Amino acid sequence: MYNFLSGAKRSSIFKGFSRFSGSLPVKTSLTQKSIEYIYRVGIRNNEIKEDLLSETRRIHPDDAIMSTDRIQGDFMENPVQSMNAKKCIEIGVFTGFSSLCTALGLPDDGKIFALDISEEFTSIAKKYWKLAGIDHKIDLVIAPALDTIARLRREGHENTFDFAFLDGDKENYLHYYENLLPLMRKGGMILVDNVAFLNLAADNTQNDGEAVGVRQLNERIGRDDRVKSIALPFGDGIFMVTKNRLF
Numbered sequence: 001m002y003n004f005l006s007g008a009k010r011s012s013i014f015k016g017f018s019r020f021s022g023s024l025p026v027k028t029s030l031t032q033k034s035i036e037y038i039y040r041v042g043i044r045n046n047e048i049k050e051d052l053l054s055e056t057r058r059i060h061p062d063d064a065i066m067s068t069d070r071i072q073g074d075f076m077e078n079p080v081q082s083m084n085a086k087k088c089i090e091i092g093v094f095t096g097f098s099s100l101c102t103a104l105g106l107p108d109d110g111k112i113f114a115l116d117i118s119e120e121f122t123s124i125a126k127k128y129w130k131l132a133g134i135d136h137k138i139d140l141v142i143a144p145a146l147d148t149i150a151r152l153r154r155e156g157h158e159n160t161f162d163f164a165f166l167d168g169d170k171e172n173y174l175h176y177y178e179n180l181l182p183l184m185r186k187g188g189m190i191l192v193d194n195v196a197f198l199n200l201a202a203d204n205t206q207n208d209g210e211a212v213g214v215r216q217l218n219e220r221i222g223r224d225d226r227v228k229s230i231a232l233p234f235g236d237g238i239f240m241v242t243k244n245r246l247f
C-alpha cells in the first residue's frame with residue numbers, strides 16, 4: 001500500500017516548501033537538520049580523507065575552504081567507477097582531496113593527470129595519495145594548466161579522456177572548459193565545481209574576475225549543444241556535463 005503520509009498531512013508539511021523563483025518551481029523540503037542528517041547517513045567514513053582535510057585546515061587555515069566539499073568528493077567516485085573510467089584529468093589539485101576521491105573510483109591501472117601550479121599545496125596531496133595506496137594512479141604536473149592541456153592536445157590525447165574534474169582558478173574557467181572538451185571522448189564526463197561560487201555567481205553586482213569567470217561558464221554550459229548537462233545544488237554547486245559527440 002502506498003503510504004507516504006496521508007494526503008492532508010503531506011500537503012500541510014510541504015506547504016511553504018515549494019518556492020517559486022521566477023518561472024521555476026523549486027521544491028525544497030530540506031531543513032538544516034535534514035541536511036545534516038543526509039550528510040551523516042550519506043557520507044561513508046574514510047579516515048584518510050578526514051586526516052587529509054584536517055591537516056589542510058591546520059596547515060592552510062586561510063585556504064582550506066578551497067578543498068572540494070566532502071559530499072561532492074564521495075559523489076564523484078560514483079560516476080568514475082560506474083562508467084569504468086580509466087583516463088582522467090583534474091585542474092586544481094590543492095591538497096589532493098578531489099584527486100584522492102577520483103583515484104578511489106578508478107581501477108588499479110587507471111590514471112589521473114593532476115594539474116596545479118603549487119608545489120607547497122600539493123606536497124600534502126602526495127603524502128595522502130601514498131598513504132591511501134593510490135599514488136601510482138596520479139601523475140602530478142606542476143605548470144599552468146592551460147599550457148599542460150595545450151600540450152596534451154598537441155600530443156594526440158584528444159577524444160581519449162573518460163572523466164575530468166574542473167576546479168582551478170575561476171578567471172580561466174571558460175578557457176579550461178573549451179580546451180578540455182576536445183580532450184574528452186564521446187560520453188566522457190566533466191564535473192565542474194563551484195557553480196554557485198560561494199553565493200557570488202547569483203549576485204550580478206559581484207563583478208570581480210572569479211565571479212565573472214564562473215558565471216560565464218555556467219551560462220555557456222547551459223547553451224552548449226555539444227553536451228548534456230545538469231547543475232546539482234549541493235556543496236558549492238556542481239555541473240555534471242557529458243560530451244554528446246565528437247567534433
Ligand SMILES: C[S@@+](CC[C@H](N)C(=O)[O-])C[C@H]1O[C@@H](n2cnc3c(N)ncnc32)[C@H](O)[C@@H]1O
Pocket residue numbers: 066067068091092093094095096097098099115116117118121143144145146167168169
Ligand atoms: C579550489 S583549489 C582546488 C581544490 C581541490 N580540487 C581539492 O579538492 O582540494 C584551486 C587550485 O588551483 C590551483 N591553480 C591556480 N591557478 C592555476 C593554474 N593557472 N594552473 C593550474 N592550477 C592552478 C591553485 O594552486 C589551487 O591549488
